[in-house]
Every structure is written in structure tokens, then in C-alpha cells.
């Protein structure tokens with residue numbers, strides 16, 4: 001639900017979160033992530049205001065779960081230690097501390113404090129396609145040294161191809177002593193394929209979203225992934241029928257549109273742009289009369305990182321000016 005929050009412009013209701021959490025918990029899903037799409041503290045004018053405060057949503061999810069751990073995402077600087085403590089107080093048991101793939105050093109404080117609070121802690125290296133493998137390994141090692149129990153390769157842009165996933169997970173497997181996770185986006189329609197490669201190379205924590213309810217073209221579609229893994233003979237203790245029912249009956253009706261790969265999400269995978277920029281680029285495109293694809297391509301050229309949503313407005317305004325001048 002945390003990544004899906006982007007798709008609904010952070011307008012989840014308490015009842016929606018309760019129903020999805022209860023369904024996932026009942027199906028046997030071990031972790032359920034709830035918070036603003038941009039993580040704790042993300043409810044701002046810059047990233048989009050939440051309809052219901054994330055602490056209330058976290059509490060609602062915790063109360064709906066019998067076995068699943070409720071997870072939160074925290075991007076240092078957007079969320080602070082204050083929000084982390086509050087989330088733990090409301091029952092969140094796992095935090096994923098997320099940084100751009102080259103900026104792991106800013107996660108030290110949050111990882112340390114989360115461990116002190118008794119939370120399970122993972123590092124989450126975003127835009128993993130945008131740095132050389134050696135850099136990714138170096139940064140993952142930093143997170144390990146701060147106390148992370150797992151580090152994720154996060155394909156924020158849905159830009160990684162299967163061999164690139166293989167290379168990254170393999171290198172981490174050879175260099176780390178902790179678990180490795182993989183977070184896919186389906187902008188190039190390879191989220192499930194990439195996830196299978198990650199598993200093959202030794203990743204043990206895998207993200208998904210029902211009906212692909214995640215930013216851009218969404219994540220690996222959880223119910224599809226579970227069906228595939230089941231057919232591959234892996235028993236991961238999740239009830240496929242129950243999962244399908246939650247996807248169909250609860251998540252489907254929440255979605256503003258079905259998650260097909262449309263031109264906006266495709267261009268993000270192609271240009272290597274943050275999946276959560278899609279809605280912002282579409283809005284800016286309308287406001288300034290510019291094709292959102294041109295905005296996304298330019299934002300990609302400028303190597304924007306998560307948190308730089310304001311750059312989308314700048315780029316749209318500049319492109320509109322150029323268009324007017326006939327450039």
C-alpha cells in the first residue's frame with residue numbers, strides 16, 4: 001500500500017487500508033508496508049497531502065493484522081527520527097530506510113535508532129540502475145555496517161533489465177553477510193522476470209503489489225508472482241486464492257484506472273526516471289501544455305533523484321517557454 005499510495009495521490013481511507021491489510025494478513029503475506037508514498041513525513045504540498053494521516057493508517061493496519069508485520073518506509077530528510085518513533089509507537093515493526101543509491105551515509109542515524117527501538121531494519125537503495133555495480137556494493141556495505149539486516153536493490157525507475165538485476169544481486173550476494181531484497185517496477189514489463197532472476201541469485205526479500213498498485217506501471221504483481229512461484233514448486237506459505245480475492249474484490253475497486261503500461265510509465269522505464277514522478281509530470285504537463293513524456297525525458301537527463309519533484313515544475317515551465325518561442 002505504501003507504493004500504491006502514489007497511484008491514489010495519497011488518498012487512501014482508513015477503511016481501505018484496514019480491508020487490504022486484513023486480506024493480505026489472512027492470505028499469509030508476512031510484511032505489509034503502509035505510509036505516505038514518499039515515506040514517513042511525505043504528506044506535504046511538495047509530495048501531495050494524504051487524506052488520512054499515515055500514523056492513523058499504520059495503526060489501522062496493525063489492528064487488522066494477526067501475523068503480518070506492518071512496515072514503513074523512511075527517506076531521511078523527508079521523515080525524521082520523530083516520525084520513526086511515532087510509527088514504532090503505533091505498532092510498525094519494520095522500517096526500510098531509503099536513500100538514493102549513492103547516498104547511503106545519510107541512513108546511519110535512522111538505522112541505528114530503529115535498531116535501538118527494537119525494529120527490524122532494512123536499507124533500500126533507490127534508483128539502483130543509475131550507479132555502477134561497484135558503487136551499489138560499496139553503499140550496501142555502508143548500510144550493513146550501520147546495522148541494516150537486509151539491503152534492497154530498488155529499481156525505482158523500472159529501468160533494469162534481467163541481466164542487470166542478475167549482476168547486481170550476484171555482486172551483493174558475494175560481498176554482504178546480510179539478506180538481499182529486490183523491489184521491481186513494471187515500466188518495461190519485466191518486473192516478474194527481474195524478480196525471478198533476483199530470487200535465482202539469492203535475494204530472499206521480494207516486494208510486490210496486488211494488481212500492480214504501485215507507482216508508474218506498478219511493482220511485480222503479487223498474486224501473479226505467487227502463482228508463478230507456486231508453479232515453480234516453491235512453497236512460500238501464501239494462499240493464492242485468498243490473494244486473488246483481495247486483489248479482485250478490494251484492491252481493484254480502489255484503483256483509479258487499471259495498471260496497464262501506458263506511454264507515461266513506459267517512458268519512465270525507458271529514460272530511467274523515478275516511477276513516483278508520473279502523476280506529477282502528468283499534472284505539470286496539463287498545467288503548462290507540455291507533453292509529459294518530454295518532461296520525464298528531460299528530468300531523466302538531469303538525473304533527478306527522489307525528493308526532487310519540484311524539478312518537474314521547473315522543467316515543464318522551461319519546456320513551455322521554449323515551445324512558445326518556437327524552440
Ligand SMILES: CC[C@H](O)CC(=O)C(=O)O
Pocket residue numbers: 003037038039098126127154155156157183185215275276306307
Ligand atoms: C519516493 C519513494 C519511492 O516511491 C520509493 C520506492 O518505492 C522506489 O524508489 O521505488
Ligand SMILES: [Mn+2]
Pocket residue numbers: 003156183185214215275
Ligand atoms: Mn517503488
